[in-house]
Amino acid sequence: MTCKDCARSIGHEQYRESLDSLSVALCERHTRLIKRVILNNNTPLEAIQLFYALKEAGANPMLEWWDGKRSVDIAISRVKLNIEIDKDYNMITHEQAINDLEDAMHSFKNGFTTIRIPHLAVKYYLEDTVQNILGIISGLKANIKAI
Numbered sequence: 244m245t246c247k248d249c250a251r252s253i254g255h256e257q258y259r260e261s262l263d264s265l266s267v268a269l270c271e272r273h274t275r276l277i278k279r280v281i282l283n284n285n286t287p288l289e290a291i292q293l294f295y296a297l298k299e300a301g302a303n304p305m306l307e308w309w310d311g312k313r314s315v316d317i318a319i320s321r322v323k324l325n326i327e328i329d330k331d332y333n334m335i336t337h338e339q340a341i342n343d344l345e346d347a348m349h350s351f352k353n354g355f356t357t358i359r360i361p362h363l364a365v366k367y368y369l370e371d372t373v374q375n376i377l378g379i380i381s382g383l384k385a386n387i388k389a390i
């Protein structure tokens with residue numbers, strides 16, 4: 244059992260503790276760091292799960308990346324891709340909906356692509372979600388080269 248972040252070996256108790264609270268196996272230090280990130284940014288657990296799955300897949304993701312205006316759940320800076328986890332479609336207000344679209348427009352103008360991923364996709368189809376994001380990354384890479 245090792246920490247998904249620093250690869251340090253962790254005991255059974257720590258393994259259980261981090262899996263139960265964050266759904267990712269992390270050492271004591273990284274559990275604390277991630278919990279602070281969640282507290283400061285209201286980061287959904289699915290973003291943490293997806294972040295570590297993308298890291299494992301070699302995508303070099305960044306968690307809670309500050310784009311100058313707001314914090315993005317996950318960013319892949321190499322291809323200027325922002326990934327936001329949508330928490331609950333039923334909970335979204337009409338203001339939130341139009342604000343999200345406006346944010347997406349602004350980041351698009353600055354050369355960033357924003358994709359919103361429903362939290363259920365991460366929860367139930369983590370592998371497929373990662374594969375699709377890797378596909379988007381290689382598509383964006385191809386576009387960058389084409390310009």
Ligand SMILES: [Zn+2]
Pocket residue numbers: 246247248249250251269270271272273
């Ligand atoms: Zn660690």
